[in-house]
Amino acid sequence: MTALALRSLRHRLPAVAATFVAALLGTAMMASFATLLESAGGASGEDQELLIIMGGVVGGWDALIVLFSVASTVGIIADQRIREASLLRTIGALPRQVRAMIVYEAAVVTVVAAAAGAAIASIGGPALFDALQRGNLITSSSTYAGGPASLLAAAGIVALVSTVAAGISSRRATRGPAAFSLRQAEVPARGLRWWRVAIGVGLVTSGLVSAVITITVTGKSDDAYAAMQTSGSASIVVGVGLATLAPLLLRLLARPLRPLLGGSGSGHLAALNTTRRAYLLAGMLAPVIVLISGAVGTLLMVGIDSRTLTAAGDPEGVGDTITTINSVVLGMVCLFAAIMVVNAGVAVVSQRRPELDRLWRLGATSDQLRTSIVMEAAMVAAIGILLGLLGSTATAVPYSIVRHEGLIPNGQLWLAPLIAGLAAVLAVGSAWGAQRRPAR
Amino acid sequence: MADHTHALAVEGLTKRHGSGAGAVDALVGVDLSFARGTFTAIMGPSGSGKSTLLSCVAGLERPTSGRVLLEGTDVTSWDEARRTRMRRDRIGFVFQDFSLIPYLSAAENVALPARLAGRRVGAEAMRLALERVGLQSRAGHLPSALSGGQQQRVAIARALIGQPAVLLADEPTGALDSATARDVLALLRSAVDELRQTTVMVTHDPVAASYADMVVFLVDGRVSGRMTAPTADAVAAQLAHLDQLTGVAR
Known part of the structure; x- marks a missing residue:
């Protein structure tokens, strides 16, 4: 062997x-x-x-x-x-x-x-x-x-x-x-194993607990950076937790979105594939959630920090440096997550080659197969963006409250659509690239 | 024009794989025609070109030379997209591996070619199609919940529902046990008798060939003989003879 x-x-x-x-x-x-x-x-x-x-x-x-x-x-x-x-x-x-x-x-x-x-x-x-x-x-x-x-x-x-x-x-x-x-x-689809659900729910819960601790405990601390230590990781932890539950969430969320795909042959295939084969496409969904949740959450936090640092008191004058370090770290993490989105997109589509070949033999044109795969990727990206933005609030909202900007941060909200757009382009683009010649 | 009486004809069909010294001739100037409402079995030893013939007819492969005429129309030079539409609209295909889409139910699999063509299959047409193959109670099942024979019957319903000009079957019983295979063959036979469905089946099984009206034998890419009203024994004897022929030829 x-x-x-x-x-x-x-x-x-x-x-x-x-x-x-x-x-x-x-x-x-x-x-x-x-x-x-x-x-x-x-x-x-x-x-x-x-x-x-x-x-x-x-x-x-x-x-x-x-x-x-x-x-x-x-x-x-x-x-x-x-x-x-x-x-x-x-x-x-x-x-x-x-x-x-x-x-x-x-x-x-x-x-x-x-x-x-x-x-x-x-x-x-x-x-x-x-x-x-x-x-x-x-x-x-x-x-x-x-x-x-x-x-x-x-x-x-x-x-x-x-x-x-x-x-x-x-x-x-x-x-x-x-x-x-x-x-x-x-092998026919089966539900998520109990331990995977437990890990996912555990991670989401622990991220939410960090968020609550940020507001109730560390946010009231004299150290301006205590709140960052508890809230900084929350969006990443929640994001990974949601990604662990991706097959389940995709199945649930794709169903109401199905009518958007239209009644064409491609839309029909994409609609059934996203719901009935959620476990397969979940491999593509997971990194999208992590990328958006981690990047949007942390970037908004860094933005809030630089706006409110003077008011929060920065005795040692380390604010700029911390922003720089945060950006470097975040850049690395984003790059890695982005590569994973492409990686997963290509792997998932390549895996389907035999099935695409079968559809082609049955009379699906290359255009139809292409459209169907792109529709699926777009659906996955849309759901990933929704879940990722949800996860990002675990960091952004508590930090915004602690720094007195209210529930919604005062600036840089354009980051959310920017990163979401980037993730969508990566997900759809990698699927597009991987299917170039699906038949034969 | 004799063509119009034939659902399918091939003229001088040649297919060469590869080029130069390593080239292999899978088909060499094959002329065949298939009259409407007939059931023809294509037989021959491995490598005789049976499957290549079917692939060329279905537009999965383009012949090196020669013509494929579907209901009198020359489809040989059609581009990829046009051949795909032809396969979807005018050809029913039954494969050895069933080729069902795993995440579609039986009924959705049957309706798939029509959906791909932008049409929907009415409830009554679907009921009739599944009833014909004896699976009306299984419409909502996924392929994984069906036996091999049931899956092949779904595939036959899918091939028949569009009333194709010709039904092509590539070793349709190759993955089935003999009892199940007989059911599937009886189903194909009934489509010929009751629906006048022109059917061309590639097989290596003399029993399967005995369900056909005529058997065409291929050896080394050439038509080497025909047999009408075949019986399993006569076909088996002829095949043994062909094996000797190929042995001599090499």
Whole structure:
């Protein structure tokens, strides 16, 4: 099975590339933050505190997005293998062997990608440290002390999460009798597993709790940045929570939107696909939610902060620097989330090639298939924007209240449509690009 | 013009895969015509060009040379979009793998070609179509909830509902057990007898071929013989003979 796994890797380059990119960039980001945490050990006083906040807290939100994205990508890829898994089983492979092949493959790809990502972070970590120092957030007496420990830990966590995700998804690929799934090339949809619902609901709840704590506790603190520590992560946590529940939410929300797709052949297919195959398209929906929720929530927070900082009292005069750091971190996270939107869009559409081919043989024109896929992507983007904006309020609203701007922030509301538009362009564009030649 | 009496005809049909020294001739100057309301089985050893013939007729592949005439109209030079519309509107296709869309119910699968053409299938027409294949009680089921035989019957209902000029079946019983296969073949036969549905079926199974009015044998991309009123035994004997022929030819 090991030899088979390695051979099969070479034949599925696009799928392998998706996993590789997610693990590479994810590890690069996670490990960069991890080096700050390691450097905190040798630093003193306020430097230590800041490095722990940057490495641990900010790095923690970042890790949440990274691990979610890696797990989600590996899941989409494993789902593509149901037919192959069935084929192997009909010629005598045990479900256990097929699962081992899928897990082994994911492990090989992510270990290589994570190692490369750690190498990137060995440059990115010092650069981040240097930026903090030049921004006077930490004194020149502290020195960068990131080493193999933090780099390897981050790479190890990414590889581990990816392997576990492959293990869980591989069970889905080998469920049920082999011949049955071979004929269907698709295991019938089933509801979300209880543990996934529990994780999703838990994350959303914890994000909402942070929001409440921001208003009731940290917002009243003397430290102007206490509120940011509790509310900053709320939109990311809620976003990831909603993304975990994406299949469920897509099914529920796509139904009322179905009439918008119209009664044409393409619209008909898109409407049924979004509701009945929500579990598949959810792979595309999830990163859109995370991108919009995290980016809009945090950017609005940064905007509120810079408008109200003087009034809130900024004794140390660090406001500008914090804004800069927030922007850098946010830029990285947004870029990563944007790449994940494209990654997922391409993977989901590529997975449907056999089905598109079948539709073409039955008389769907290339134009119809194209229109149908774009309609689906647009529907997914619209629902992702709705849920993402909802998630972003978990950060923006409490912070706005705490800084006395009321329920709605006083400015920069144009950020919401801008980021939503960007996410929609990415989602629809990647689906468009992936379907270029659906037939044959 | 004799063409008008034929639902389908091919003239000098040649299909070459690849080019240069590695080129393979899948079809070499095949002339065939299929009269309205007839049931023809195309047989031959593996690699004899049966499936290529069907693909060319359905417009899935473009022949290297020769003509395909559907109800007297030359469709060979039509562009991709036009051939797709022809497939949707004038050809019914039944595949070995059923080719049902997994997220559409039985009735929605049957209605799909019409939906793609921007039409809707009326409730009465749908009831009749499903009743013909004995699945009226399964209209709302997804393919995953149907047996292999039931799925193939849905596919037949889908192929018949548009009253196509010709129904093409590519190994329609290849994925079915023999009892289920007989039901499916009886269904195809009844469509020929009751609806005068011109049907062309590619098969390697002599029993399946015995349901047809005529069997055409292909060897190495050429028509090597015909048999009318076939029986399973006679077809099997002829096939064994063809295998010898190809053995000699190589």
